[in-house]
Amino acid sequence: MAFPVEDKQGFQVVLLNGEVDLSRSPDARKVILKSLKKMRNVLVDLSAVEYIDSSGVASLVEGFQYARSNNLEFGLVGVSEAAMNVLRLARLDQVFPVYASLEERLAADA
Amino acid sequence: MQDSEELVFLSFSSRPSRLKLLRCVLRDAADMAGLDGDTTDAVVLAVNEACMNIIQHGYDMQPDGRIEVRVSREPGALVLQLRDYAQRVDPGTVRSRALDDIRPGGLGVHLIASLMDESGFLESPSGGGNLFQMKKFIAG
Numbered sequence: 001m002a003f004p005v006e007d008k009q010g011f012q013v014v015l016l017n018g019e020v021d022l023s024r025s026p027d028a029r030k031v032i033l034k035s036l037k038k039m040r041n042v043l044v045d046l047s048a049v050e051y052i053d054s055s056g057v058a059s060l061v062e063g064f065q066y067a068r069s070n071n072l073e074f075g076l077v078g079v080s081e082a083a084m085n086v087l088r089l090a091r092l093d094q095v096f097p098v099y100a101s102l103e104e105r106l107a108a109d110a
Numbered sequence: 111m112q113d114s115e116e117l118v119f120l121s122f123s124s125r126p127s128r129l130k131l132l133r134c135v136l137r138d139a140a141d142m143a144g145l146d147g148d149t150t151d152a153v154v155l156a157v158n159e160a161c162m163n164i165i166q167h168g169y170d171m172q173p174d175g176r177i178e179v180r181v182s183r184e185p186g187a188l189v190l191q192l193r194d195y196a197q198r199v200d201p202g203t204v205r206s207r208a209l210d211d212i213r214p215g216g217l218g219v220h221l222i223a224s225l226m227d228e229s230g231f232l233e234s235p236s237g238g239g240n241l242f243q244m245k246k247f248i249a250g
Contacts, residue, residue: 019133022162023126051133053158054217086155089224090217 003031009106012040013077017048020056029059036066036074045102047078052086064096077102114184117142124165124175124194129158132179139181143188145248152225153188153246159218160192160229160242168196168240187227187245195239201231 002024006013012035020028035042044060046052060076067074075097079087087093099105117139122128133154140150161177169175178193204219222229228245235241 019130021126021129021158022165023129053155053162054221055162057217082151085151086221089221 002027005031005035008043008102009109010041011043011073011106012036012038013043013045013102015045015048016052016056019051020049020059021051021053022055025053025055025059028056029062032059032063033066036063036070036072039070039072041073042067043073043075043077043099043102043105045077046080046083047101049080049083052083054086054090057086057090057092060096061092073097075099075105077105114182114189117181117183119181120179122177122179123173124169124171124177125173126162126165128177129161129165132161133158136179136181140188143183143248145188145246149246149248153190156222156225156229156244156246157190157192159221160190160244163218164192164194164196164240168194168199186249187247190244190246191232192242192244193235193239195237198234198238199231199240204231 003017004015006015014031014035016028032042032044042063044063064074077099078101079098084093087096118135120132120135122132136154136157137150140153145153157179161179164175164177165171176195180191182189222244226244227247230243232241232243
């Protein structure tokens with residue numbers, strides 16, 4: 001699978017990478033929703049994302065909404081500068097819970 | 111003196127995988143035009159979004175449509191023209207969603223308007239389809 005998923009301290013951590021554009025965002029959406037549909041809290045690691053467009057952002061929004069309506073946690077960790085620029089333009093940087101790193105979010109439960 | 115200098119003209123099919131090729135060429139064209147890194151990123155994202163709109167809405171994800179992108183430089187601006195052969199768009203129906211209405215989709219138009227200095231449809235070309243133009247002002 002193009003986007004790996006890891007199990008970390010009760011979270012499903014989805015690792016997006018490279019260019020998340022119209023040809024790859026359907027896979028991103030599928031992986032994110034599959035993890036959430038296991039009724040697991042999900043963190044999406046964006047540290048290796050070099051480019052994301054509105055279709056990639058839409059897959060994050062869909063995950064966020066699914067989580068919210070099912071009382072699950074959904075957050076973004078290690079957001080790369082390229083991804084953060086697009087989230088800011090879409091004014092979504094204040095909508096998603098964003099953590100500097102996966103470790104920061106996991107440490108909050110320690 | 112020539113008012114407008116063409117940097118590159120691309121013609122490709124409406125397949126999502128072609129957007130990666132488009133972005134590569136755009137980066138080099140923006141570099142040739144002397145744009146800085148942030149401005150290049152803005153232009154690449156805006157053109158990508160506009161082509162996505164054509165693929166998703168104009169051609170309804172059918173892969174056999176044609177998209178033509180012309181990049182040119184005129185005094186003070188980089189000019190991007192996108193030509194498609196899809197059903198004509200009524201410009202009055204193209205609008206961004208309200209940004210506080212959080213839902214997937216509807217962001218492309220907002221991103222284009224935020225990233226570019228001018229954007230809009232030009233007069234419909236003969237032979238059908240649409241001609242969409244964007245400009246990014248540049249120094250010099």
